[in-house]
Amino acid sequence: MATDLTAALAASVTVLLLFDRWFVLAALPAAWVLGLALHGAYQQHCLREGTQEFRRVLRAAGLIAVGASAAWWFVPEAGPLHDTLFALPLTVAATLLLRQARRLRMRAAWHHGRNLERAVVVGPASSAADLISLLHRNSDCGLKIVGVCLTDPAHAGRVVPDGVPSYGGVDDTAAAVRQSGCDAVIALPSPGLEADELRRLSWQLQAAGAELLLAPVLADVAAARVAVTPFAGLPLMELHAPTLSRFPRIPKELTDRAFAAAGLVLLAPLMLAVAALIRLDSPGSALFRHCRIGLRGQEFTVLKFRTMYQDAERRRAEFSALNQYGDGALFKIVDDPRITRVGAFLRHWSLDELPQLLNVVTGRMSLVGPRPLTPDETFALPEDIRRLRLLVKPGLSGLWQVSGRSELPLEERVRLDLSYVENWSTALDLRILARTPGAVIRGTGAY
Template identity: 55%
Template sequence: MVGAMTIEVTHEPVEVERRRPQARRRPWERKYRTVLLVADGLVAVTASGVIHGAYGRWTVALVLPPTWIVMMVAHRSYDSGVLGLGAEEYRRVLRGALTLPALAGAVYWLVTHDPALLHDMALGALPLAGLALPARWVLRRRLHRRWARGRERSSALLVGPARAVLELVAVMRRGGAQELQVTGVCLSDPENASEIRRAGLPVLGGVGDMTDVVRALGIGTVVVFPSEGLDSSVLRRMSWTAAAQGVDFLLAPMLADIAAPRLAVRPAGGVPLLRIKAPRLSGAARLPKEALDRCCAAVLLLLLALPMLLVALVVRLDSPGPALFRQQRVGRYGDHFTMLKFRTMRPDSEVLRAELAHLNQNSDGLLFKVKGDPRITRVGAFLRRSSLDELPQLLNVVRGHMSLVGPRPPLPEEVEGYPPDLRRRLLVKPGLTGLWQVSGRSDLPWDEAVRLDLGYVDNWSMGLDLSILARTGSAVVRGTGAY
């Protein structure tokens, strides 16, 4: 079947050069870039107004706005590759703000010799960054809400083997709002079409049908998975066909759980190779995380001390037993520690666990979770739904046993059953919250929970931690998987 594969290409190169294809990709991009440009202009005008109000000079009001726009263009903050997703757009804005004082200094020494202008332009970097970053965050949130409602998304056709398609779709579905809307799949192994249909995706043909599908359905993006039968010559012809029809052509990496900042193109002998940067697991790289974890946990303990005392009192009054539940868990590098929680179960819960083994909702893995667990007390059910039972773990964070964000802290007996790959999750501290919590908690199948934990270990960054913390509030309010 692979041998009969044909990819239609535009008839003649001259025709392709003369006839500009009608682009169908990223319908939101031009409008979004225009709105960003206007927002940056308003931010610069506001910042120059702040400087003028403080120092009474009009020069900065005339110079700062166009300079800021030039800085954003120079740092490529409007490039297609950084808009809408990822932290790179924010980093480029920050680099523009940091470069502004250096630019002002160069102009001062080489042109104006006006210390007032140097002072005002250098001082303007702070309000510019303080206004530009929130403005872009708000605009991005609006864009994501439109994507979530199915608006302004790019229709995507996935081309390749069923297994690779299913892995990518699983990652995309758990990633929140997505620009790409999968319209269908062209399989290189049509015998596995039933697996794709069970995932709710239409199978639109084989690899050789790609051109007809793109034309018929107005596809904006083609995502191809390199595999057996899709060699370099076939992929090249497919890219020509996509370019002739004004369609984005994307090659999916074989590893789906790699964060974009870890990928870089590294030419070798004229061949562009994809480099995967090593995970940031060293102590030096994680020092800011350690400091932030302990400081934030200490502050939260001070702020929540009285509410936590009230919760402890209610737990004691609701059922016999201590207010705190202590349990041995496994931390970084396999070290054991005593994890603290507000008690949510009867004191004899561990004894009754064996009797409830047949009700385990996670029979496909090592976790033990039961919906409607009869061991849970009345107050305990509320504490679990609201995640208030986790608050004493702030003490574990202050002591250095846990982090604010990380994988779920496992039990020793769970770790004993870990295969070698899964032991990689022990390279980082367990967390009070994590990808597992903001993605469904106990409702997640075991394989998905494992994928999330390993993805967090490999792709950790401060930006990822902040993103998870920002999503934790809504996850707690929803209560999804909290039982």
């Protein structure tokens, strides 16, 4: 609220200095905070909701604009209406900017383990273990699991290795909240958590000052695709269909090609230097060409800087026993002896990916999308997963690349790619692009 008040005051003072009128300074700051409050901008967790927060701010601005227009109808003096409509865009821009700055400070604190919301998980051991693993990989989500109450306490060993204590069964949840001092309880889908049990749990948590969060049955669904629709007093969760048609993606394709072309121009000196280093380090071409499967199953040639010796493909059978994915279609070795000295450096900093900008310019790839797979990798996937994955172009960066890359198990990488396809939005692309530099600098899973 103080942040939003500061934004409104700054815009109001600007209007005062420009037009020497006090009306906006006297009325706008209070009206702005009230408008935001009416649209839920001060609810708990509102700063986590990027697109929803944007809508709340715009709706508050629209409400004030309508109010100023109504006041002008009864008091036809142009000054107040003119000043209000002039100040509103400034207020909206300042509010969004300050809120984003606060969100970034919050995420930085969460990443370093500060100001975390503490939660106890209630549900099956396997689901609890998956959730703990997910939160561990996303250290800047602001949530820390401090205990579990399981519907199957005998399987607590699946969770305990992650350093999270088990407080017993579902009936022990209230005691777990008191002992752990947590802020929330996350209930996972389970036959052992019926409606009556959840209702009693919500009453107990209300008395303890903790909130109850219900995880949906369907995982990996973006919040923008979910809406609560009441029927006969029963709140039903409505799941909107994913955006898979090409028309909404036209701006994405145009932007991809424009930014990739600009990147090629700006990075040309660096790419020439890298190519020269590769040729000096080992014999062979500086570029590596490989067949990949793209949009609607079409084959294309992906371009990367060569990071291995020329005979790497012929020597693959020698090291098959070291493949971290077993005997499947995927092939990856930690400290692969076929990688050159320059190649190891390029992989660590993801510089070997730069020639793929040419694939983006030609329309074969996007800046953000699922990982481009080889034909063997593609046809090793189940048919339904393969069909969904091929509805979009593969990307230079993506969800799995910014979530740990090769450190992730194969199932997790497939899940993240499918999650991107089903939940695609421009905001998701922007978040992935914003996380990409950090993933490159950390170098996790880059080998």
